[in-house]
Amino acid sequence: MQDAPFQKLVLLVNGLVPLTLLALDAWRHQLGANPYQFATRATGVLTLLFLILSLAVTPLRKAFGQPWLAKFRRMLGLFGFFYGGLHLLTYVWFDKVFQVKDIVTDVGKRPFITVGMASFLLLVPLALTSTSAMIRRLGGKRWNRLHRLAYVAALGGAIHFTMLVKADTRLPLAFAGVLAVLLGYRILNKVWPGYTERKPLRAPTKPARS
Amino acid sequence: MIIKKPEEIKGSEITAKQVFLSRRTFMRSATLAATAAGTAWLYRQFTPHTEEAHTGTRIATVQPAGGPALPALNEARTSFQDITHYNNFYEFSTDKYGVAPRAKHFITRPWTVEVGGLAHKPRTFDLDDLARLAPPEERVYRHRCVEGWSMVIPWIGFPLSRLLDQVQPMGSARFVAFETLADPKQMPNIDTRILDWPYVEGLRLDEAMHPLSILALGLYGETLLPQNGAPLRLVVPWKYGFKGIKSIIRIRLLEAMPPTSWNLASPNEYGFYSNVNPHVDHPRWSQATEQRIGVPGRRETLMFNGYADQVAGLYSGLDLKVNF
Numbered sequence: 001m002q003d004a005p006f007q008k009l010v011l012l013v014n015g016l017v018p019l020t021l022l023a024l025d026a027w028r029h030q031l032g033a034n035p036y037q038f039a040t041r042a043t044g045v046l047t048l049l050f051l052i053l054s055l056a057v058t059p060l061r062k063a064f065g066q067p068w069l070a071k072f073r074r075m076l077g078l079f080g081f082f083y084g085g086l087h088l089l090t091y092v093w094f095d096k097v098f099q100v101k102d103i104v105t106d107v108g109k110r111p112f113i114t115v116g117m118a119s120f121l122l123l124v125p126l127a128l129t130s131t132s133a134m135i136r137r138l139g140g141k142r143w144n145r146l147h148r149l150a151y152v153a154a155l156g157g158a159i160h161f162t163m164l165v166k167a168d169t170r171l172p173l174a175f176a177g178v179l180a181v182l183l184g185y186r187i188l189n190k191v192w193p194g195y196t197e198r199k200p201l202r203a204p205t206k207p208a209r210s
Numbered sequence: 211m212i213i214k215k216p217e218e219i220k221g222s223e224i225t226a227k228q229v230f231l232s233r234r235t236f237m238r239s240a241t242l243a244a245t246a247a248g249t250a251w252l253y254r255q256f257t258p259h260t261e262e263a264h265t266g267t268r269i270a271t272v273q274p275a276g277g278p279a280l281p282a283l284n285e286a287r288t289s290f291q292d293i294t295h296y297n298n299f300y301e302f303s304t305d306k307y308g309v310a311p312r313a314k315h316f317i318t319r320p321w322t323v324e325v326g327g328l329a330h331k332p333r334t335f336d337l338d339d340l341a342r343l344a345p346p347e348e349r350v351y352r353h354r355c356v357e358g359w360s361m362v363i364p365w366i367g368f369p370l371s372r373l374l375d376q377v378q379p380m381g382s383a384r385f386v387a388f389e390t391l392a393d394p395k396q397m398p399n400i401d402t403r404i405l406d407w408p409y410v411e412g413l414r415l416d417e418a419m420h421p422l423s424i425l426a427l428g429l430y431g432e433t434l435l436p437q438n439g440a441p442l443r444l445v446v447p448w449k450y451g452f453k454g455i456k457s458i459i460r461i462r463l464l465e466a467m468p469p470t471s472w473n474l475a476s477p478n479e480y481g482f483y484s485n486v487n488p489h490v491d492h493p494r495w496s497q498a499t500e501q502r503i504g505v506p507g508r509r510e511t512l513m514f515n516g517y518a519d520q521v522a523g524l525y526s527g528l529d530l531k532v533n534f
Contacts, residue, residue, distance in 0.1 A: 006238060013242055017249040025257065032258030032307050033296030033503050034359055042256075097507070112494060164494065166357065167404050167475055168304035 004071050011072055015079045018046055019086070036094035043087035048161065048175050050080035051154040052182070059185040065198035074130055077150060081127040084120050084157075112163035119156030122149050154179055258295070258307035266433035266440075269366050273347045280422070281520065283350050288361035290430050292503050297437040298355065299456060300405055301390070301397035309437045316396055316436035318457070323442060327387070327462030329377035337441055340427070343376065344368035348431075349424055351447035353454075354486045354515045360500045365445050366428035371419045379415065379463045386418040387411070387468035388444060389460040405471050411455035412468035412482065413446065414524075422447055422520055425458075448514040448521045450484045481534040485525070486515035490534045 022042055025031050031038045054076035061069045091113075096102045106113050126147055128134070135143050158179055161172035189197070225233075297309040302316075319337060326332030335343075346366045354360045374386070392408035394400040400407055417423060426445045427434060434440035439456025446453050452472050462468075472480035479493050488498045488511040499508040514521050525533075 010242060010245055014245050014249045017246050018253045021250060021253050021257070030258075033292035034306075034501065036501060037359070038258065045256075094501075095508070106496075110494060110496075167300070168402075170402075 007068075008071065008075060011075050015050070015075070018042070019083075036090065040087065040090040040094065043083050043090055044157075044161065045171075047080055047084040047087050048154065048157045050076055050083060051150065051157060052175065052178055054080055055150060055154060055179070055182050059182050059189075062189065062197045063185065078127060078130060080154075081123045084123055088117075088120055112160050115156050115163065116160035119153045119160060122153040122156065126150055126153070151179070151183060155183075266428060266435055268432055269346055269428045271345060272366055272431060273345050280349065281517065283352065283362065285352070285362050286505070287350065287364055288503050293361060293363055293429060294435050294437055296359075296503060298357075298451065299437055299439070301392065301400055301407065301409065302437070303399050304404060310435070312398055313436035316440065316457075318434075318436060318441040321441050321459075323458055323461060325373065325377045325461045327464055328380040328383035329463050330380060331376070331378050333377055335373070335376075337427075340373070340425070340442065344372040346427060347424075349426075349445070351422075351445060352512075352515050353445075353447070353451055354500060354511065356450040356452055356480070356484070356492065356497075358495060358497070358500050359503055360509075360511075361503050364430055365424065365426040366431065367424040367426035367445060369421055370423045370425050370444065371421070373425060373461070374418060374463070377463070382465050383463035384415050385464045385467050386413050386415055387460075387462045387464055388413075388455045388458050389462075390455055391457050391459045405475055409455060409471045410468065411444065411453055411470050412464075413444075413453075414467075415463070416524055417446065417521075420521060420524065422517060448485055448517040450486055452480070453484050483525075483530070483533050485530065485534075486511060487513060487530055487534065489513075490531055 022031075022039060026035060026039065029035075054073055057069050057073040057076065061067060092098060092103060096106065107117050108114070126149060129138060129143065129146060138146065155176070158172055158176040161175065162169050165172060188195075295310050296306050298306060299309045299313065302309045302312040322334050322336050323340070324332075324334045346368060348364055348366055350362060350364045352360060353363050370386075388411045390407075390409040391397075392400060413423070424445050426439070426443050427441065429438060434443065436457075439454070439458075442458050443456040444454050444458065453470075467482060470480075470482055472484075473482055486497075491497050497511055500511045501508055512518070
């Protein structure tokens with residue numbers, strides 16, 4: 001159970017659970033009175049959730065000395081991109097019925113759509129460079145610098161969410177707050193390495209079996 | 211030197227490879243199933259409640275819709291389930307699916323409505339007084355929410371003018387102000403201060419006296435449920451839904467334009483009039499189309515929500531882009 005491929009499989013299956021239930025509920029007409037709006041909202045929240053989880057991996061790993069978390073980062077980020085794509089699809093399909101002209105007008109005219117669309121587009125190069133081969137090709141340093149865009153995209157997503165709610169900004173602001181904490185940790189870590197990190201505990205040597 | 215040879219493990223004690231592998235498979239399947247069940251449970255905490263609505267009490271002697279100049283509406287009525295489970299009533303919850311379960315035990319009887327201000331005969335009415343004011347009529351109206359969705363609702367109610375006539379507005383009265391109950395003991399979301407409670411709304415007196423403006427006591431032939439504004443709410447079909455203030459406890463006649471809740475919360479987004487108008491967008495989204503609940507695809511929003519023939523005259527000479 002300790003092997004990485006199995007642990008990743010656990011994440012893969014769990015990441016697909018919300019989509020499966022969403023599809024199942026849609027098929028059984030159990031998405032409530034406004035299924036279109038619900039699907040848009042659900043995929044949007046899932047996008048932010050997975051982006052934040054992917055950004056939380058490194059701070060958690062360092063702050064609590066848990067190196068094993070690192071292997072989940074790529075898949076969490078890709079789930080963010082995946083749900084972001086579905087979120088965009090719900091808008092293009094249900095709201096704009098694939099009318100490209102209307103979409104272009106909307107992107108130009110509605111700031112929250114502009115921010116949302118820009119945030120999603122920022123994720124595209126990140127998804128494209130997520131393979132190990134691309135990491136090697138870009139080199140770790142350049143790859144890391146590029147992938148800092150994930151913060152911009154996630155913050156953009158939280159702003160997009162805050163801008164569209166009518167009055168109750170608690171959930172979007174909670175997302176923004178968590179992002180601020182994660183970003184704060186990174187900055188602190190830069191200024192003050194050592195202080196914010198905890199060395200991973202060496203795995204305890206198991207007593208030899210007799 | 212004697213080197214003690216460790217005791218050998220007996221062959222019978224070694225787990226057979228088959229058993230070892232099948233146990234591993236079992237443990238892995240169990241881990242997958244358990245975590246997936248946990249995630250599913252977590253997801254379920256955020257999905258809409260789909261419980262069936264409990265019902266109100268039947269209202270006897272409902273007159274068919276036949277009010278003066280009431281336009282016929284040949285559009286499918288939204289289901290009772292959807293009307294009662296997709297609600298904006300921020301005192302209970304900002305989640306439209308969450309209002310019905312949280313408002314379930316809201317006490318709506320006894321209930322009184324104080325009607326006063328610039329009136330010759332100010333008076334407090336209880337529900338029985340209100341029921342006696344006018345025979346309950348069925349009014350099937352379009353309901354357009356400022357968020358871009360709409361319904362068709364068979365309200366039961368009576369013209370607001372019948373109530374105002376009872377208190378005899380003074381000549382100086384030009385506006386009508388309404389107030390919702392704000393009871394933190396019964397309304398769990400009041401503590402959040404998301405809006406400045408109590409919820410208040412207002413109409414110009416001529417809008418209030420218009421035959422299409424009604425006070426609703428029920429829908430689909432039954433008394434209102436709390437989530438729809440029980441026991442008494444305003445319905446002004448040519449305005450955005452939030453103008454239809456719910457669970458009213460006070461009505462006052464005034465000379466000056468009264469403050470209204472959404473206008474106070476965001477003055478550049480929600481005006482006093484808030485007439486349905488596809489040509490004046492909300493600053494953040496378009497009002498040109500709407501999602502009819504229960505019907506796939508979006509439809510064009512109509513000027514004054516389709517009641518232009520009846521109400522456009524109220525606004526002649528008024529710039530609706532400025533007075534949105």
